Amino acid sequence: MTGPAQPSSAPLPLSLVAEGPLTGTTGVPGDKSISHRSLMLGALAVGETVIDGLLEGEDVLATAAAMRAMGADITRRDSRWHVHGVGVGGLLQPQVALDMGNSGTSTRLLMGLVASHPITATFIGDASLSRRPMGRVIDPLALMGARFAASPGGRLPLTMTGLCPAVPLTYTLPVASAQVKSAVLLAGLNTPGETTVIEPVATRDHSERMLAGFGAVLRIEGTAQGRAITLTGEAELRPQAITVPGDPSSAAFPMVAALVVPGSAVTITNVGINPTRAGLIGVLQAMGADIAVVNERSVGGEPVADLVVRHSPLTSIEVPPDVVPSMVDEFPVLFVAAAFANGRTVMRGLDELRVKESDRIAVMARGLAACDVTVEELPDGLIVSGSGGEAVGGGATIATELDHRIAMSFAVLGLHARQPVTIDDARPIATSFPGFVAMLQGLGAR
Numbered sequence: 001m002t003g004p005a006q007p008s009s010a011p012l013p014l015s016l017v018a019e020g021p022l023t024g025t026t027g028v029p030g031d032k033s034i035s036h037r038s039l040m041l042g043a044l045a046v047g048e049t050v051i052d053g054l055l056e057g058e059d060v061l062a063t064a065a066a067m068r069a070m071g072a073d074i075t076r077r078d079s080r081w082h083v084h085g086v087g088v089g090g091l092l093q094p095q096v097a098l099d100m101g102n103s104g105t106s107t108r109l110l111m112g113l114v115a116s117h118p119i120t121a122t123f124i125g126d127a128s129l130s131r132r133p134m135g136r137v138i139d140p141l142a143l144m145g146a147r148f149a150a151s152p153g154g155r156l157p158l159t160m161t162g163l164c165p166a167v168p169l170t171y172t173l174p175v176a177s178a179q180v181k182s183a184v185l186l187a188g189l190n191t192p193g194e195t196t197v198i199e200p201v202a203t204r205d206h207s208e209r210m211l212a213g214f215g216a217v218l219r220i221e222g223t224a225q226g227r228a229i230t231l232t233g234e235a236e237l238r239p240q241a242i243t244v245p246g247d248p249s250s251a252a253f254p255m256v257a258a259l260v261v262p263g264s265a266v267t268i269t270n271v272g273i274n275p276t277r278a279g280l281i282g283v284l285q286a287m288g289a290d291i292a293v294v295n296e297r298s299v300g301g302e303p304v305a306d307l308v309v310r311h312s313p314l315t316s317i318e319v320p321p322d323v324v325p326s327m328v329d330e331f332p333v334l335f336v337a338a339a340f341a342n343g344r345t346v347m348r349g350l351d352e353l354r355v356k357e358s359d360r361i362a363v364m365a366r367g368l369a370a371c372d373v374t375v376e377e378l379p380d381g382l383i384v385s386g387s388g389g390e391a392v393g394g395g396a397t398i399a400t401e402l403d404h405r406i407a408m409s410f411a412v413l414g415l416h417a418r419q420p421v422t423i424d425d426a427r428p429i430a431t432s433f434p435g436f437v438a439m440l441q442g443l444g445a446r
């Protein structure tokens with residue numbers, strides 16, 4: 001098996017500054033979670049699925065390449081993506097290793113798909129992805145009958161062979177993870193009988209919404225153990241026309257930038273506000289942020305709104321741990337907002353941040369300290385003592401550790417720092433937010 005894929009180009013240092021307020025209106029690229037799922041389900045429907053607003057980031061392009069390698073026909077024409085699927089049960093044996101790049105979502109969801117097809121697939125990824133735990137999906141998928149040869153610690157590179165027909169399963173999630181939930185449900189699509197996932201804590205529900213939209217039979221019940229999602233297997237999916245809303249996890253960056261740069265007023269249009277994703281808005285509002293959620297509507301079965309964000313004095317709070325799943329990817333940039341708040345912002349229950357593209361608690365704690373922000377790292381969180389709205393020290397070069405959210409978070413911190421903040425490598429930003437720098441420049445950053 002091959003080792004982690006290496007980036008081909010040279011590191012790209014980045015430093016952004018704001019010499020005045022950020023102003024204007026911007027959109028953000030399509031939702032990454034929804035984009036992955038639209039390609040995967042389109043690839044399992046017979047007929048043509050057309051996708052508008054797909055995120056053309058590297059993570060989603062890795063999913064597209066893998067679905068092509070397993071038989072789907074996926075093309076981009078007239079700024080739309082056209083997917084001709086193979087039908088549930090129709091995935092072909094890939095002839096090459098599936099290169100997942102930096103993307104945990106691609107890897108874990110595709111492992112679910114492979115698990116109930118009679119094919120063997122090898123998954124590889126970059127150095128960051130090759131450190132991330134896959135045991136959390138291997139465990140339930142092995143119970144369904146898939147076989148695995150993984151690298152030590154249940155990591156990539158790994159090769160797996162699916163079982164067809166697979167064994168239906170009732171599985172209670174041991175970690176709050178939409179990726180694990182989705183992997184089991186996707187495996188259930190080509191499995192006879194009913195597959196049930198019970199989640200003690202609700203996680204993002206894009207898979208459930210989209211499976212229902214494609215015509216799968218799905219039942220969702222509240223139980224004493226949590227939310228139980230039951231999928232009837234051997235499903236037939238009908239192709240769809242999908243419009244992908246803007247990604248709230250990407251909108252988080254201009255949102256926090258506008259809050260912390262004095263005098264700013266920014267409108268972010270077409271942002272997904274699915275309650276299982278929108279936790280950051282409420283947390284920032286509880287800190288005193290002036291964020292108006294306007295023009296609420298529904299796009300492709302998902303709630304969407306425009307966000308009008310004005311520079312605001314922020315006050316520290318203790319963030320309730322039960323909001324964590326609804327904003328799990330937004331904590332790095334919330335740490336940045338906290339760096340400008342008045343007082344100590346306490347954030348706990350963040351164990352999952354340690355197994356993302358980087359250890360996001362440790363990497364953020366180190367970088368903030370290097371920029372003269374006082375932080376206290378906890379085993380499961382971070383306490384940030386803010387500046388009360390003043391510019392932070394800055395003046396550091398941040399190691400982004402192949403983590404797009406670390407890179408973007410420190411780019412935002414640098415917008416209100418006395419000395420420039422330099423990101424050692426901006427290339428990871430392209431995994432989720434191509435156009436990030438141009439977006440901030442459009443609002444007045446330099």
Ligand SMILES: O=C(O)C1=C[C@@H](OP(=O)(O)O)[C@@H](O)[C@H](O)C1
Binds near residue numbers: 178180328329352
């Ligand atoms: O299902 C998804 O699309 C995602 C789920 C989350 O991961 P976990 O399931 O590991 O919490 C999130 O961090 C990731 O960016 C996308």
Ligand SMILES: C=C(OP(=O)(O)O)C(=O)O
Binds near residue numbers: 059102106357
């Ligand atoms: C954790 C993330 O993504 P993934 O797990 O798909 O790599 C993220 O986008 O912040």
